Amino acid sequence: MPLIEDLLDKEVVNNPYPYFHQLRKEDPIYWNERWNGWVFTRYHDISKILIDNRFTAERIRPSKNMPEQMVLDMASTYEILSKWMVFNDPPNHTRIRMLVNKAFTPKAVEEMRPFMHEITDYLLHHVQSKGKMDVISDYAFLLPILVISKMLGLPDEDRDLLKQWSDDLLLLVFGAVKETNRHERAKNGLQQMVYYLEDVIQARHKNPQNDLITALVTAKEKGDVLSMGEVISTCTLLIFGGHETTTNLIANGLYSLLKNPAQLEKLRANPSLIHSAIEELIRYEGPSKAIMRIAKEDVEIADKEIKKGQRVLLMQNIANRDPEVFEYPDKLDITRQSNHHLGFGKGIHYCLGAPLARLESTIAINQVLKHLKNIQLERTDLEWQPNIISRALKQLPVIFD
């Protein structure tokens, strides 16, 4: 088959699996000239690279064809993003991550459980009489943004602002390369978020609260205090990472269940399956399609020469359907055991928010099954967002009794 060079080809975006299954069979370490890097599709290769320190996570830099004026215009944006822990190696990565780590442990996030119930009760009650909703805008977006706002200590009513700035920023961070004004929108979105956070941080300095922003401002763990730039940058990451992906985990999870009604009914009948179900929903249609790394030196993998400085794209959602590791990989099975999917990554960058995302999606999906009877897809011709990194539906309209 002719290999498709355009990773944002409409067919590949809407249904990536046939193309990438074929690619994994024919050339599992494939040089994509158009994307200008290596595309990895085998579970074991990806799993190894994620813990191989010959590959760096420091990848925030202007693309090589960017005009000089734009490089200058974007400098402040790249400066903020370059402080995100996800784009750093140790020791910077460790220093920043360990300052916020404790807020996201399984035990710590449990404290948010009653609040998550309260929000989902409220949101579902609100749509129940209408008999329909767009899962994304009416439900899946609101839970994670309200939870992360509460953890950080930001007012509920700012959620739409935060959403708008995050959506602009994701065009750059998630690689929506077909959006021609993506640089400008990302720059403005991030700048607005920074101005907003500067005010909040000033206020916390004067008036400490029991929230994560105050904790960051006053943190003194192992003598490493974050600089003001790092505090702001980390807050932008937590806002962004705290809701964009979880929204898609909830929406993709419900979508997968609605496409597989026998599995949905099985879960409804056996709510104790929710934990293996959530892991399976992450494996089957998780919100993160790929992770990028850059080779720090020449590396040989399975007779391919990855040269120093070259980019690699590690296709998590394709690894999660590798028949070498998963039996019947294209089948959704909410009882699947030993499900070592790479949906949250692996190694030192393993998703910090994984315990939070697991709890939010558990509650969000349980609550839908409990409150909405006879839920079905309103349409089946759904479209996916054209970007390289995240697996996100544009809308998910459903109907119910």
Next chain:
Amino acid sequence: MGNRIRVYVDKNKCIGSTTCIYYAAQTFTLDSEGKSTVVNVDGNDSNKIQEAADSCPINAITIVKDE
């Protein structure tokens, strides 16, 4: 007298975040597969080992206190 505890890492769960090593570097280390393993149960103060277990993102560490 050392720590009167036993410490286990569930290798089937461990994803190698190295969080435990950050809190208790003399107790945990990474094996060749990038998974945490206990090298010395007396390597750190038992509070630090507890902190390591509590901070694990996938709850892979179990501490059993000896009577």
